[in-house]
Amino acid sequence: MTEFFYEPTTEQLPHLSLNHEYLPHHFVHVLVPPTAKFNPLIIFIGDSQEQLHIIPLSHLSSHGFTIAMLSADQLTGDLHQQVSEIKSAIRFLLLHAAQFSIDTNRVFIWGENHGANLSGITALTVNDPKWNAEDPRVLPLRLRAGFLFGASKYDKLTAMIPAHKRPALFVYNGECDSFDESSRDRFIHTYHLQNEAQDFILKNTTSGTSAFYTPYMLTTIESQLRKYL
Template sequence: MQIKELTNNPTLAGQVRLIENVTYAAADGEALHLSLLVPWLQRHRVAELAPRPLLVFVQGSSWQRPTLGEEIPQLVQYVHQGFVVATVQHRNAIEGHPFPAFLQDVKTAIRYLRAHAAQYAIDPHQVVLWGTSSGGNAALLAALTANDPAYRTADYPDQSDQVNAVVACFAPTDVADTFAYTQHVPGSDLLKICLFGQDPAQWPAKMKEMSPLYRIQPGQTYPAFLLLHGDADQVVPYHEMEDMATALAAAGVAVEAVRVKGADHEKDFWSPAVYQTVADFLARQIKLEPTAK
């Protein structure tokens, strides 16, 4: 019998570690969690790791509590490309946490990760925010309201929630338009009450505040944006992506827009081409060091 030999892997190259259910803050008496994907070397010899750019992902959830693991299998590829990846939960609008609770939580998570950058081998100066559907709405809002005291909790006061680039997939950019389009979606009326309160007279102003399309301010400095949307979306109308891209470009903001032909909301939207499009955008916006495969 011949015994084959393999060389060991002293740098743990290509190995990815999942750190689950990290408590990043508490709000209204409940713990808020995120999960991390990091190089496996972080567990054993973090000091040997060069700091990596951070990719923060917010899963769509109709502004309810996101499922942390929904996209983790796909997000692993971005660790191989040189990122630390975090997936973030936020409070649930249906459980009595109206807007802007979800936005405050996403911003708090970014500050937590900056505060713990050394622990997770994160470069706090390179942070990307990526969201889908309602998570995309949160990502856009967070980028357009960087360090705004109106959406800032007391957690990690010495840290910034500003980001360097944003990816948003099939995101509501005009919330009133989205709700008008999705009147047939079960639970939409309850969701409006939970997000905006019992008085419908107050809804238009709150919907506008929660709409990224109306949060772009002339003369402000914003990160680069990548917007992707399926043109057969049955939940968030496709034109909202084009409207947002047009508004950003008119304000002099760097923006790229991608139409996914024939794609509905979430469902058949995802493909290797979509993930590669995101990777290519990130490579243009973020300095990535070569990583061992």
């Protein structure tokens, strides 16, 4: 006897597509929500392929975010080149917006550990020609906000804050992270003089652990993202 199910039959889970080559030997993985509409884009930069946090990010993606994941360990060259490669990845995604269901006017960047340092520099130098492989006048990048999980190079970030306005930043560290507290405070204070900035400390943990990706934390991040949609 045939049994019928009356549960909702629409798609609920995001689609994960792997290894989109945006530069030779450079790849980005993309989570696309199961919706037909164009979604805000989050660029997530992890330390390595093993730290892309696909499972918790897929939960966030299912709430209406296209999430592109790339690992910092595939980036090459000096700091300028690594940052320019991140921007090349963002432009690749924007040029394929229809394929990945992306709203090109709503872009966020999010990094962890070394990826957080790179994300911060990307936000601070977004259309500076010296930090772009492509001509930013042809396809300028506009970031709504950035999320830095476990950044440590706060003195360098402070020295790079430009005179003109930059995206809002949400700075997260674990209490057990290795960073200079005074440098962190100085960066937050200096950035907050003309830009939006909020900082947070997670007690009794280090960045990169699952404590940063619990349902409670993902709900917090989502609420912060939605403020800038």
